[in-house]
Amino acid sequence: MTVAAFAPDGVPEVRAGDDLATLLLAALAPGDELADGDVVVVTSKAVSKAEGRVVDGDRAEHLAAETARVVARRGPTTIVRTRHGLTLAAAGIDNSNVAQGRAVLLPLDPDRSARRLREALHARTGRTIGVILTDTAGRAWREGQTDIAIGAAGVLVAEDFGGRVDGYGNELAVTAPAVADEIAGLAELAQGKLGGRPFAIVRGRGDLVLAPGVDGPGAAALVRGDGADLFGFGAREAVVRAVRGAAADRAPFGRPAEPEEVAEALTAALGVEVAHIDDDTLAVPATWARLADVVAFAFGWEPVGASAEDADHQIHRVTP
Template sequence: MSSGELRVVAPAGTPEVRPGDDLAELLLGLVELQDGDVVVVTSKVVSKSEGRLRAGSREESLADETVRVVARRGPTTIVRTRHGLTMAAAGIDASNVAVGTIVLLPLDPDDSARRLRAALRERTGRTVAVVVTDTAGRAWREGQTDIAVGAAGLRVLESFEGRTDAHGNPLAVTAPAVADEIASMAELAQGKLGGRPFAVVRGRADLVLAPDDDGTGARALVRAEGADLFGYGAREAVVRALAGHAADRAPFGAPVDAEELVALLTGPLAGLVHEVADEDGEVVVRPIAGAEQSVRALAFAHGWQEADPGTVADSSACLRLVPATP
């Protein structure tokens, strides 16, 4: 358990990090580690040491770092990266580097954390955890905070499920993302312009795992496609549902049940249809004239599809809808 006291040290004196630099050597020249410490390092210096520097602009590298676009607003593009992260410009950074140079996120931040942890263990004999951080915005919140994009040797989620509070109330879904909390706390000590890419958090040794256990990594904090409820921006969701490409099914989530689909078509969207019926797991819909595509888009967004696509030629015919398969 936590002692109720935490200490964060962000040492000054780190030189400009270059490709091939030994991060463990740089850190150990600045601070003496103790068992149970959590070492925090920014993804930028990890990327620099791993040679993830590129000439050019963020826009030129964005496509290669993007799995899919979540939303666009003017010059801002929010994407899902190969790491599963949802970030502006795929986390590509053009600050604190030479003009005309950008820094990409590490290829595998969890692996970067594991290798740094192993190097620190080998050279000091200390059992520590490592967190790799990056800065991200939050939906519905102004400003940014640091989050954990990589981790090793740390319990990244602290589950309270099954416990009770002081009043006897059961805790059902309380699971603090402690890796993210550590990342943001460390950033307060590091600052954005202080040239302090390392921090050591002391006082939560209970979260640090045994030397032979690197844990789940920060990847465990990433929600699976379709599980976050907000797979696209509001405008993009409309476009994707109307387009109906099979590859876009996952971000919309699992199919709803027939009862929920019928309730939509007979409730807020009743003006689109003449008749709706649930027939043994199929939803049979007779759309009004001109509403066929709207019904198809609604079905797509809720995980349903036509049982026999392309058979509806006019509004007198019916659409037979069934749950889509992955």
């Protein structure tokens, strides 16, 4: 299999109201015309500029409005979960490749933007293509950044190998390559960060492109639900949120854990014996009540009302 990516030069500065389909088609050289099965990749910044998402001011001035919740802070860096469900530094707000004193916000609905571009390109070329919108993101435990798909239309965003068997006869259980992200990374190699090439064409994976009129679930399907991720808060933030114990902070800690797991955590943290009252209730010595409540919150449990005279302090599994 051969997969190739190329990015056309000569695309002018994108401005509010520009037609991205017109800009792309005008930039394609003879012989590089779109073909069935191509995937058109476009930076979210180009889409945002065309959709009028360029604002005055810097990141800090617009961060709160673009944030669903803060995941972690380290010095000047703030990692947030955006309204789209994406987890990005500064909510993906960017002040590069834009006039000084201005910033670019992410598109309001990246999947919708991808669908519109796909429809426009199909109407003008008759070609069956996919479209992916990209943005740059860091990765936990990895230095550097790479481009990921934040919007998609007409393209399979993830392959499912679950239930298939490899060459050694081993059944694959949870193997699901995020092919839209892989295409985004490949396209960025051709585009470059400073080349002024907001578009790329990825050719050779027509098997991922969906039929005309079938847009698929979009890149939103790649967003893991709040609470389903193992890293809903940064390490420091998780401690603070567990100590605070606010109901609004429960979701990022995930679904309630099983009693055996909670009991093990309580023993490790407090060094005391944990009593199993029933499948949904545990008890520790009342002198450890406050610390037990912190551990309980992190594991999706909560204290049971008790009087100051009780010898034991009980915690109960929260009903989802």
